[in-house]
Amino acid sequence: MPYPLDAAAVRAWCGLALEALGRERERIDAINVYPVADGDTGTNLYLTLESAARAVEAAFDGHASSGTAPCLADAIGAMAHGALIGARGNSGTILAQLLRGMTEVLAAAGEPAVGPGAAADALRRALHRAAASAYEAVAHPVEGTVLTVATAAAAAADRATGDTARIARAAHDGARTALRATPGQLAVLGRAGVVDAGGCGLVALLGALADALGGEVSAEPVTVRADAPLPEAGGRAATVADGCATPGGDGPAFEVIYLLEADDGAVARLRTRLDGLGDSLVVVGGDGLWNVHVHVDDAGAAVEAGIEAGRPYRIRITHFDGAGRTKEPELAARAVVAVVPGPGLAGLCADAGARAVSVRPGEPPASGELVQAIRQARAREVMLLPNDPELRHTAAAAAEQARTEGVRVALIPTRSAVQGIAALAVHEPGRSFDEDVVAMTAAAGATRYAELAVAERQSWTMAGVCQAGDVLGLIDGDVAVIGADLAATATTVLDRMLSAGGEMVTLVLGAGVPDSLAESLERHVRERYLAVDTVVYAGGQHAAPLLIGVE
Known part of the structure; x- marks a missing residue:
């Protein structure tokens, strides 16, 4: 039947x-x-x-x-x-x-x-x-x-x-x-x-x-x-x-793909502009969310066109060689692949020499996406930073798959982006692989992490009952503080974390969070905790207004 x-x-x-x-x-x-x-x-x-x-x-x-x-x-x-x-x-x-x-x-x-x-x-x-x-x-x-x-x-x-x-x-x-x-x-x-x-x-x-x-x-x-x-x-x-030159053999040098949040009118104008920049143009989607694919010589112009049309993210740029194939450079000795929740953190990873896999709330990367990122890192040894406890199984599967392809992969057990930042800070490609794994793992483990979130509905938590709209302070994954104000809740969370000691505070601001919040928290730490330094990053993440790390 x-x-x-x-x-x-x-x-x-x-x-x-x-x-x-x-x-x-x-x-x-x-x-x-x-x-x-x-x-x-x-x-x-x-x-x-x-x-x-x-x-x-x-x-x-x-x-x-x-x-x-x-x-x-x-x-x-x-x-x-x-x-x-x-x-x-x-x-x-x-x-x-x-x-x-x-x-x-x-x-x-x-x-x-x-x-x-x-x-x-x-x-x-x-x-x-x-x-x-x-x-x-x-x-x-x-x-x-x-x-x-x-x-x-x-x-x-x-x-x-x-x-x-x-x-x-x-x-x-x-x-x-x-x-x-x-x-x-x-x-x-x-x-x-x-x-x-x-x-x-x-x-x-x-x-x-x-x-x-x-x-x-x-x-x-x-x-x-x-x-x-x-x-x-x-x-x-x-x-x-390898033996068949395609029509793109002498064509554009880059493949550019990104997701785009934009209205229909802006996308229509984007199609016209991208069509003039390259070929193999495909724009799919609707209802405000689109996937843009194009082959161009000027990858920056293709991305800029997306920025003018709306908000591009998950941007991927691939370089082709002269025959139209993906260009494969020499293998690097070691690379870092990190999962990050915002464009600011992706930029921070790139500045540190790591390959970032950007994600959005509710859209975790699949194991295949992590495997692809490891392949694209083109390295004999790779440090993989999941930066989320929910990704441990996905990351482990990706690491195992990459190992079958001859890549030596170490899964650094980072449970938050701030632990990933701490691990990246001590990464040293010049030392032995095992020593680098130990140092990065130790730095991540020595970093307590917290995040602020806004409750979507009434629910029971470790800190009591919260109502929709309450500000939640989660320390090491558990709700520890329930408040009504972002700044006050963040201050309470910082005090609880620093009560156990610490030398460095890392603050990662989410999308739309004013710099004044970081300034007030920096001032609070400076006045109450001598010899504790503070570093601030604009993370741009949407799920959590603030990420906190204490080392």
Whole structure:
């Protein structure tokens, strides 16, 4: 019996698609010759879908306490949003828009309680909207790519009859047929003797959807060659990506990707400006949140355009070499990768020579994102600073994966950004790896940490009952102070922490917090605690108005 098109089906789809892309990732990477032969399409699709799957699981976790499941609109919406905020590369950005297009139809259709015929019709319309929205997002659509495959899938679904499982299977079959024809539509694919890499990913995704709705899991590999045997799993087809100059071979030097908070009008102007700066422009999203992808020679101008349009964040800039591939510099001896909650802290890490992974409240990085950051650090040895107790398992998984790739990774047990700052302060690449690990771990462990937060609702805490709007002072992760005023609560927290001694106070101001708060706290420390120094950073984090560290 086919499964209904509901939230459980979306959850199953995510899991099956993630497994499928995990199996196909290296094969897809190996045939990646368009738009840039950088060999990462499979990886980018996997990381994008991993973010989508995490968002769906979070939606189910949010309903667990009430014993209910999310509705279809919530589940498919979470999948699309997770893909949007986690989209990687040109392929991942287009995938996010495909999912958003499906969401626009399925969320409006509601649960398929009205009957399987209505659900099948909704799925047909969703596939059509997905293909159309993807075309709209790409500045200059090219046939023989994932766009062509998406359109063929929608057309095949239109011709099919039956329930949603039959519709999804027809879409998958139509996509496979279109994929095999891509080498004849795009010259660069024909010269390389391969099919479109992004289209391969979409075929895997649609196959997983058919499996989720039909209840029959298949592991048939996606055809990646036009007229040659499949490459062995785990082996990169260097003759394809290295021997085929793409249209971008003499093109822009940088790939720029960022999330952007902006209104529709500002984004329309941004599209026009970025289109004049480079190529491979894809802007996806809506409702105030967008994912921007473009290849340019002037990366700074692309970011500045985003700043003029709204608020860009999670900015990623990749340098291509002369053949269009990601440029791989010499391996450094040692690097530091740190998870940080704000742009100011990201800048601080960069100044200290560390690679920052910026996060927003409620959007923790996936293990794949941390692995990617470790890879991009291009070092034989890496210190990984999670700076959050909730990320210990994610960071441990990322470290283990990186170790299998030959990188020596040390997970420094930092539970707060201020502990990360303390660890960075004693980092010394010139000493032995083990000595550096010990010194950084000791510095983090010697730093007590606190943060101020604003209560969202009434709840019980270690310090008593708090009301919505109360200022909470958390010391070492537990609520220790409940107050009504930010400055007064911060002062009380500082006094409690310094009552046990200390030599250095670190204050990290959140977004929108006035400098006067830091000035009053500095003055308080100077007047009451002799020989205690204070250092202040503008962290820019949104979740906590103030972070405090005492060493």
